[in-house]
Amino acid sequence: MPDRPAIVGADAGPEAPYPLQMEGKVISGFGRGSKELGIPTANLPVDAAVTPWIGDITSGVYFGYASLALPASHPQHAPPAAASSSSSPFSVFPMVMSIGYNPFYKNTVRSAEVHVLHRFSQDFYDAHMRLLVAGFVREERDYESVEALVADINTDCDVARRSLDRDGWRHEALEGGEWLTRDL
Numbered sequence: 044m045p046d047r048p049a050i051v052g053a054d055a056g057p058e059a060p061y062p063l064q065m066e067g068k069v070i071s072g073f074g075r076g077s078k079e080l081g082i083p084t085a086n087l088p089v090d091a092a093v094t095p096w097i098g099d100i101t102s103g104v105y106f107g108y109a110s111l112a113l114p115a116s117h118p119q120h121a122p123p124a125a126a127s128s129s130s131s132p133f134s135v136f137p138m139v140m141s142i143g144y145n146p147f148y149k150n151t152v153r154s155a156e157v158h159v160l161h162r163f164s165q166d167f168y169d170a171h172m173r174l175l176v177a178g179f180v181r182e183e184r185d186y187e188s189v190e191a192l193v194a195d196i197n198t199d200c201d202v203a204r205r206s207l208d209r210d211g212w213r214h215e216a217l218e219g220g221e222w223l224t225r226d227l
Contacts, residue, residue, distance in 0.1 A: 047181070047198055047202065048202065050202065050205045050209075051106075051178055051180055051202060051206050052206055052212070053211075054209055055211045056177075056209075056211030056212055056217065057177045057211075057217060057218075060096070061107075061176060061177050061178055061179075062107060062175045062176060062177050062217050062218060062219050062220075063096050063100075063174075063175075063176040064094075064173070064175060064176075064219055064222065065087060065094045065097065065155070065173070065174040065176065066087075066171070066172060066173040066174065067087045067088050067090075067093070067171075067172065068087075068088075068169050068171060068172070069085045069087065069168050069169060069170050069171075069172050070086050070088060070168070071086065071168060080192070080193055080196070081193065082158055082193065082196055083158065083163070083166075084141075084156040084157055084158050085109070085156075085157045085158075085159060085167065085170075086154060086155065086157070087155045087174070088155075089142075089153050089154060089155050097155065100142060101179070101182060101183075102142060102143025102144060102153070102182065102183040103141070103142065103143060103179060103180070103181055103182040103183045104140070104141055104179075104180040104181050104183070104199045105139070105141075105176045105177075105179055105180060106138065106140070106176075106177060106178055106199075106202070106203035106206060106207065107137075107138060107140075107174060107175045107176045107177035107178065107207075108135055108136065108137060108138060108174070108175045108177070108207075108214040108220075108223055109135070109136050109137075109138040109157055109172055109173070109174050110135045110136070110172070110173045110174075110175075110223040110224060111133060111136070111159070111167060111170050111171070112133050112170060112172075112227065113134070113167055113170050114167070114169070114170060117165065117167055117170070118164050118165060119163055119164060131224040131225070131226060132226065133171075133173065133223060133224045133225075135223050135224060136159045136160060137159075137160040137203060137204060137207050138157050138158060138159050138160055138174065138203070139157075139158050139160070139180065139196075139199050139200055139203045140155060140156060140157040140158065140174065140176070141154070141155075141156045141183070142154070143183040144183070145183070147186045147189075147192050158200065160200060160203065160204060171227060173222065173223050175214060175217060175219055175220065175222070175223055177206075177207070177212060177217060178206065180199050180202050180203065181199070
């Protein structure tokens, strides 16, 4: 595996064309993230009519923020504070995402798989998710083994955490950051 930078992007924050927005209901994917890799993913529909940039963007790994409006039945649902004028059904979390064909699995359909960097006690299919894609980590690649794939994904997660842990990369500071928590 080639050497990887520990942090990506300028300290001041994202540069054009970022940040990019994407949203939709979490759908079922291939069922490999949690079961085979131990890295749960939330999948969003890849639809260039709804998200025009998705068809042209390089296949690879991206990072930024995911906001989730978890259903009231979810054990980690956080109801909006009644007394707060800024109440929102959304909670914001750092994320990494893969956009592409996952050559290790020989997929023929392009997918958008989001790994939220937070542990959830159960799935959240059909929850509304918004993504603010802040930057690019690396291009998509193939792997010799599942272990090599998992090791690279874990490195991607570390790079995303460190990259977002700078003042210019906090979701509140990003253009479009307020959209993450705006009411539906």
